[in-house]
Amino acid sequence: MELAFYIAGAVAVVSTVLMLTRLHIVHALLYLIVSLLGVAVVFYMLGASLVAALEVIVYAGAIMVLFVFVVMMLNLGAPEAEMEKDWLTPGIWVGPVILAGVLTIEVLYLVRGSTAGLGAGGVEPKQVGIALFGPYLIGVELASVLLLAGLVGAYHLGYRKIEKREIRHVADIDEGRAATGRDLVLPGADRPARTA
Amino acid sequence: MSLEVMLNAAGLAFVVAGARWHQADAQVMFLFILAMAAAEVSVGLAMVLEIYHRFKSLDVDKLSEMRG
């Protein structure tokens, strides 16, 4: 049983590292999704089945999908990969590694001496439900207000007269098709290729 | 994306703690983190779209108009 935990944990960590180092953004997203699924398995191992399900459905299923949609809309392609390659130098990892190291030391220091293992069973969804409707009722309401705010904000930010741009975008793609003579237009074909 | 990873990690820590002490509060906390992450992602991605359409690139360093 514990083996599954370690494997899932390893998958989560490895795929996160891979996500951080990918050049192509869609690859990174996909690796992130894998990482989230790994964490969901870990949750299930801990007996928190409700959160495991929620992780898969909401996090990996909705939030990540939103990410993928937006990335696709931005039409990021080879030029961006080039940019990423320039940025992802080894030297760039120094700061984050130091900060992460400090945090790790803090966490280890905090959980030192805590020897108790996992108790039997886990927390049932029913318990969580009772907690949600009981003491954390206000939190639920606030979370819904937050989601409403996020909704309105996203709507407002995203609103614009999109007709002209979309039309121009489509027209560019048509041009691209006509120029290359192929039906499939590779992403980034409507922008000049990056030099140097 | 790294933000998602971080939020996830925090939620994981919460759930582990809840499992250790057999309390439902941890999972409730994770639910809140989830809701917050969703709201934040939607607003953030909308902003990313806006920035991309204005600056024509996703280079964050180009966003330094508030320099000095």
Add this chain to the structure above:
Amino acid sequence: MISLLWLIPALPFASALILVLIGSRLSKRLAAVLGVGSIGLSAAVTILVAIGFLATPPAGDSYTQLLWTWIDVGGFRPQIGLYLDSLSLVMLLVVTFVGFLIHVYSAEFMIEDDGYSRFFAYMNLFVASMLTLLLANNLLLLYLGWEGVGLCSYLLIGFWYRDPANGRAARKAFILTRIGDTALSIGLYLLFTQLGTLQIQDLMQRASVQWPSGSYYAVAAAFLLLGGALGKSAQLPLQVWLPDAMAGPTPVSALLHAATMVTAGVYLIARTHVLFSLAPSAQLAVAGVGACTLLLAGFSALTQHDIKRILAYSTVSQIGYMFLALGVGAWQAAMFHFVTHAFFKALLFLGAGVIINALDEEHSIFRMGGLRKELPITFWTVLIAGCSLAGLPFLTAGFFSKDLIIWDAWSAQNGHPAFWIAGIAGALLTSLYTFRMIFRVFFGPLGMPVTKRPGLAMTVPLVVLAFLSIVGGYLKEPLLGFLQSALPSTIETHAGALTEIRSEAVAGLIFLLGLYLAYLFYLQRRNLADAVVAKPIGRALHQWWFADWGLDWIYDKVFVQPFIWASEINKSDFVDVFYTGVAWLAQLFYRGLSGTETGRVRWYAAAMAAGSVLLLAVVFFT
């Protein structure tokens, strides 16, 4: 009627206050009415007070009016108190009356100036301060008036402030009188700590009781008071500010630097005469300073060509006479000379103002000439004043007062033949430079055309003062008798070979000699004067005397240059580090913190992360 005493300084002070506050909004006529009227009212009140004082003399020949207690700390209780005795009454009458005439004159003289109300505000403030000085019953209030007149002198000399030269002259006057004021204040400290009071009458009493004649304290205090008087009255070595003070408007020169302010030193010494009697060496110093100054200034006046500077040096010289009189113990003679000097010197200055105005701001007597026919009233009044100054026998007031001093310089208790000779030589010089001026300006061919003639407001004061310059002499006996209640009468000891008549005869002859020499050099054969100056020794003397015996140059080399050098090399001393350090620190923070505003999102995110890590560490590990 005597109880109206407090009105005398209060009226000009109130007028000055009103003019300061709303003067710029008043019409020129209203400002003039206020400015001149307040002095006029003050003069009227003075006459009333004088009538009251003379009709029913108060007990002890003095009247004290205490207004309120100024300071009350420890045992130190100076009051705002006014003290009236014959000495202050005489000076009060002169100051208010001559002041009133000069104000009337300046109502027309300054009519075209923009700072009209400002001028009258300053003048009224000056008169108020001077009256406070004269009426003060304690030395602290006197010092207040002293400082007040110094301030007004600064303001009025630099009245046309747009010209930096005027500002320099004003500052020079202020700084030099300040040196005197410092000596005076140290003297006040000494007197207070030793005798425990600053009230003048008590002070004099205690001093005469506690300090034996010639004691160290008395001498020190007297010398310090003398220092103060030297500064204010422009005597050697602090006289260099008075010629430069002529940069101010002519009425200012007339009022401050001829009739009133410069006599404040004389008043101080006369008031504290008991102290000086206790310190014979100080009194000798007073006489010595007076004698030297009157000669020095006389020589300098002979070489000047600016009409106002001639009169300035003449003032210095005449006050030297007053100091000489004080020094030999001829207290009343000094005051008598003050009274007559106020009349004719003010008249001379006002006349000079008329001439300067008429000739469109021309100051040099060598460019003037022949104004006898053009400005007749001015000519006659200035001639009368000049004769009074030089001492025309029997006809003019100046003769009586100056010869009394010269006679007392020989015969008084501390008199000495050397002083008499100095007085006679000074009289010769006075006659010489006065008539040099008069002949140059009024006689001979027309130098410059007259563009403006004085109006009534400028002419009437001239006439009144001329009248007083003549009849003032006949006041001698009553005045001296009147002053006896305040000042000890002069004890005439060694008469020796000289009698008063003979001394007066010599003085009269000297006057005529001076007149003749001036006539010779400046009217008859003008090239004679040029020939004298052309010779090398003549030219050297002329330049030396022209530059006030080189005193300005000496002060510059000895005091001013070293001071400037010291402040230059001290420009950035370690004390400044404190102030520049604060600025440097602020700049350091500025540069550091503005570097954090990069505008780059990644930088901000990294900063946030690092900050939260740090916060966590702090929270968990402490």
